Amino acid sequence: MTELNERIKRVIEDEPVALFMKGTPELVMCGNSQRALEALRRAGAPLTTVDILPNPAIRQELSMLSGWPTIPQVFVRGELIGGADICEELAASGELERTLEERLGSDYRNGREERIVSLV
Amino acid sequence: MLENADRARACQIETVTWGVGGYADSVERLEELLRAAFPDATELSVVDRTGTGDHFHVTVASPRLDGLSLVDQHRLVHDALGPPLHDGTIHELRITTKGVR
Numbered sequence: 077m078t079e080l081n082e083r084i085k086r087v088i089e090d091e092p093v094a095l096f097m098k099g100t101p102e103l104v105m106c107g108n109s110q111r112a113l114e115a116l117r118r119a120g121a122p123l124t125t126v127d128i129l130p131n132p133a134i135r136q137e138l139s140m141l142s143g144w145p146t147i148p149q150v151f152v153r154g155e156l157i158g159g160a161d162i163c164e165e166l167a168a169s170g171e172l173e174r175t176l177e178e179r180l181g182s183d184y185r186n187g188r189e190e191r192i193v194s195l196v
Numbered sequence: 197m198l199e200n201a202d203r204a205r206a207c208q209i210e211t212v213t214w215g216v217g218g219y220a221d222s223v224e225r226l227e228e229l230l231r232a233a234f235p236d237a238t239e240l241s242v243v244d245r246t247g248t249g250d251h252f253h254v255t256v257a258s259p260r261l262d263g264l265s266l267v268d269q270h271r272l273v274h275d276a277l278g279p280p281l282h283d284g285t286i287h288e289l290r291i292t293t294k295g296v297r
Contacts, residue, residue, distance in 0.1 A: 145281050146289060156267055
């Protein structure tokens with residue numbers, strides 16, 4: 077197992093909500109990453125973001141781990157929730173907030189600041 | 197602010213590797229792959245969102261999707277579209293899935 081693979085796994089497993097995206101919340105590089113970011117923010121998710129653009133290997137390793145071919149990818153407590161379309165759909169139906177409550181506890185909107193993890 | 201072209205490049209899934217045929221052919225190819233995977237689909241469409249044969253919105257309603265989570269529904273669509281997802285035909289893919297129950 078490569079070191080990068082382990083670091084990606086650690087983010088997925090350790091962070092309450094992990095968003096693998098193109099760019100950073102400050103400088104989003106793709107409309108789909110933007111859609112996922114906005115849906116998660118609207119739901120008040122305690123976000124950790126990872127920019128996959130600096131190294132193509134991040135994306136390759138991530139997709140091998142998740143079996144999901146596209147970016148963004150959202151994980152809650154280690155489980156893949158989906159990409160931008162699913163985030164928006166779940167947010168619109170209120171199910172995203174229910175899922176966050178179920179998995180993170182009803183106080184998941186605890187004002188924790190967004191965190192950025194670099195894998196470079 | 198980023199130029200649209202920069203964003204479009206960043207959104208690309210893989211390097212472009214055009215096969216023969218025009219844009220309409222890629223819509224047809226995607227439809228064929230989806231029909232093969234969801235032969236009893238009650239709704240199936242492929243929209244070329246940008247008119248450039250590489251940004252698609254696919255919609256599938258099928259009994260095969262009944263009772264599955266959205267993640268698992270989308271996984272079945274990814275599986276059906278494996279070749280164009282991995283050969284660079286598809287730069288961006290939006291998916292809408294529904295069961296029929």
